[in-house]
Amino acid sequence: DTAVSQTPKYLVTQMGNDKSIKCEQNLGHDTMYWYKQDSKKFLKIMFSYNNKELIINETVPNRFSPKSPDKAHLNLHINSLELGDSAVYFCASSHMHEQYFGPGTRLTVT
């Protein structure tokens, strides 16, 4: 009964490819997020999505795009992958001022 799940957990791909990471939450939460954690463990918000309102961190390249088919899912699409995109990506969801994270997806771009 995983609360926030992500697939895949590991993703290795080459530069220039397009990839997607899926996220699903079964908590009935209203808001979902994507974070990027770099090699220094800095956690950076990329997007949040609440009731069809998308809030984008302005520093995120437009190669990254979130897509939400329904309230329980927020997938992350990345086009033209670059070496600097290598990181751990976390999906999270929140309701009533508590946020819960998925297990993370380690993306390695070679």
Next chain:
Amino acid sequence: AQTVTQSQPEMSVQEAETVTLSCTYDTSESNYYLFWYKQPPSRQMILVIRQEAYKQQNATENRFSVNFQKAAKSFSLKISDSQLGDTAMYFCAFMTPNTGNQFYFGTGTSLTVIP
């Protein structure tokens, strides 16, 4: 601007001892919530403790407690009777409902519990 500062990149503590992790934040909002998250080597982000800014009483969860000083915008985490399983990265965070439920995280403190 909403910011969180964790001034201790790394800390260590002997098993069974007590350690305090520091966190300061800055916000102009009056309504907000504060959190400590733990990230062990497994990389899972785990919510440790949460504090509502409108509550004066410090939150406690078993061996974990906070010292919340609202005027000073300080939110430290105390871990008592440290255990080897407490070895992890700890992130301080706050959330402001009035800014679209955005969460703001500090840069983390890496805690090592020494046997």
